[in-house]
Amino acid sequence: MTALRLATRRSPLALVQAASVRDRLLARGVDAELVHIDTDGDRRVDVALETLGGQGVFAVEVQRALLDGRADIAVHSAKDLPSATPEGLTLTCVPERRDAADVLVGRSLAGLGPGATVATGSPRRRALLLERRPDFNVVGLRGNMATRLATAGSRGVDAVIAAAAALERLGHQDMVAERLDPAWFVPQVGQGAIALEVRVDERSTAALLDAINDRAALRALTAERAFLRELGAGCSIPAGAYATCDDETISISGVMLADDGARSVRATMVGDDPEHLGRELARRLRDDEGGSTLTGWRV
Numbered sequence: 368m369t370a371l372r373l374a375t376r377r378s379p380l381a382l383v384q385a386a387s388v389r390d391r392l393l394a395r396g397v398d399a400e401l402v403h404i405d406t407d408g409d410r411r412v413d414v415a416l417e418t419l420g421g422q423g424v425f426a427v428e429v430q431r432a433l434l435d436g437r438a439d440i441a442v443h444s445a446k447d448l449p450s451a452t453p454e455g456l457t458l459t460c461v462p463e464r465r466d467a468a469d470v471l472v473g474r475s476l477a478g479l480g481p482g483a484t485v486a487t488g489s490p491r492r493r494a495l496l497l498e499r500r501p502d503f504n505v506v507g508l509r510g511n512m513a514t515r516l517a518t519a520g521s522r523g524v525d526a527v528i529a530a531a532a533a534l535e536r537l538g539h540q541d542m543v544a545e546r547l548d549p550a551w552f553v554p555q556v557g558q559g560a561i562a563l564e565v566r567v568d569e570r571s572t573a574a575l576l577d578a579i580n581d582r583a584a585l586r587a588l589t590a591e592r593a594f595l596r597e598l599g600a601g602c603s604i605p606a607g608a609y610a611t612c613d614d615e616t617i618s619i620s621g622v623m624l625a626d627d628g629a630r631s632v633r634a635t636m637v638g639d640d641p642e643h644l645g646r647e648l649a650r651r652l653r654d655d656e657g658g659s660t661l662t663g664w665r666v
Contacts, residue, residue: 370398371572374429374438377403378511381425383536384561385442391462391579402438404429430456433564439572441564445557445588446530450596452564458592460563460576464584465532467559467609468549472534473519473526475545476500486518487528490626494605495552496528497628512537532559553607553622553633556591560584583612586641590619593645598623598653604664608648615639621648623656626663632656 371392375385382401389399405428425447433441434455445461452458469492471485476499479485486508487493493505506524508515512533519527519542526544534540565572587610594608605626610619617638624631632652638644652658 370400371440371575372402372438373399373440373442374402374404374432375442376425376429377405380512380533380537381442381444384444387536388440388442388462388561388563388579392575395578397575397578399440402432404432430564433566439565439569440576443562443564445560445562446555448557448562448592450556450592450598455567456564457567457573458562458564458588459573460580461560461585461588462563462579463581464587465535465559466546467554468531469528469547469552469554469558470531470534470543471526471545471547472516472529472542473524473544476547478544479503479525483525484523485526485528486515486524489528489555491553491555491605491607491624492528494624494626494628494631495607495622498624498631499551499628501628512539516542530554530558549609550620553620554609556595556608557588558609560588562588586610586617587612587619590617590641590645590648593642594619594621594649595645597646597649604658604661606652606658608645610641610645617641617644619644619648621652623652623658623661623664625661630661632658632661 373385373389375381385401392399426443429441430453432438481502482504484504484506485496486506488508496503496505508527515527518524531546563576590610591608598606605624608619608621610617620635622631622633634651636644636648
C-alpha cells in the first residue's frame with residue numbers, strides 16, 4: 368500500500384503533532400509520511416495575526432495541499448482552523464485531546480505584581496487576563512513556541528501565556544508557573560485538539576482514520592466550532608468555548624468579552640446535538656446576554 372501523505376506546517380509543534388498521528392497510524396499497520404507545508408502565518412512572524420487575517424493563516428495552505436492532491440490528510444492544531452470547512456473537505460477525525468487549558472510561563476498570577484507585563488498574541492487571552500487583573504500591561508507576542516517561551520523573564524516581560532497542550536507535546540511541562548482554570552479562563556475553540564481533514568470523496572482514507580478517532584473529542588470540537596461559526600467568521604470580539612462529552616451528553620461553556628476585558632458575558636449549556644448546542648450557546652451570549660453590545664464587537 369502507498370503511504371498516506373500527511374500535510375503539516377513546518378513549525379516544531381506542528382511536526383510533533385503530525386508525527387504523533389503518523390505513529391498512531393503506523394501502530395495500526397497504516398504507512399504514513401509527512402508533507403511539509405510553508406504557511407503565511409509561519410513566514411511573517413513580524414506581523415500580528417489579526418493583520419494577516421486571524422484564524423486560518425496557519426491552515427489554508429495546508430488545506431490547499433489536500434485539495435490539489437499533494438496530500439491525503441491535513442493535520443491541524445484544531446484552534447488554527449477557520450470555523451467553516453472548505454468545500455471538498457471534511458473534518459473526520461480528532462485523536463485523544465490533550466489539556467485544553469492555558470498556562471502562565473514565567474510567574475504565577477499571585478507572583479505578578481501590580482503593573483506586571485504579560486505577553487500574548489491572542490485577543491481572547493488578553494481580555495481574559497485584563498478581566499481578572501486590569502492593572503497588567505499586556506503586550507503582543509509572535510513567533511514559534513521556543514521564541515515565545517524565551518520571552519518570559521526577558522525584555523521586560525514577566526510572563527507569557529501559552530497552551531498547556533503545546534508545552535506537554537514539546538516536553539516543557541516544567542516551565543508551567545500556573546495552569547489557568549478553564550472554568551474562568553475559557554480556552555480557545557479547539558485548543559488541545561488535533562484535527563484531521565480529508566477530501567470528501569476519499570471514504571477509504573476516512574475509514575482508516577476511524578481507528579484513531581476519539582468520538583467524544585470530535586463531538587466536543589464540533590460543538591465548539593459551531594459556536595464560533597454562529598458568531599461569524601469575521602467576528603473580532605474576544606471569545607472562547609470549551610466542551611466536554613460524557614457518553615452522549617455534551618456540556619459547553621462559552622465567554623464573550625469586551626476587547627479591554629472590562630465586561631464579559633458567560634453561559635454553560637448541556638445537550639446531545641453538538642451543532643445545535645454550539646449555535647444556541649453563541650446566540651444566547653450574543654443576543655440574550657448582551658454580547659453584541661460589548662466594546663469591540665463587529666462582524
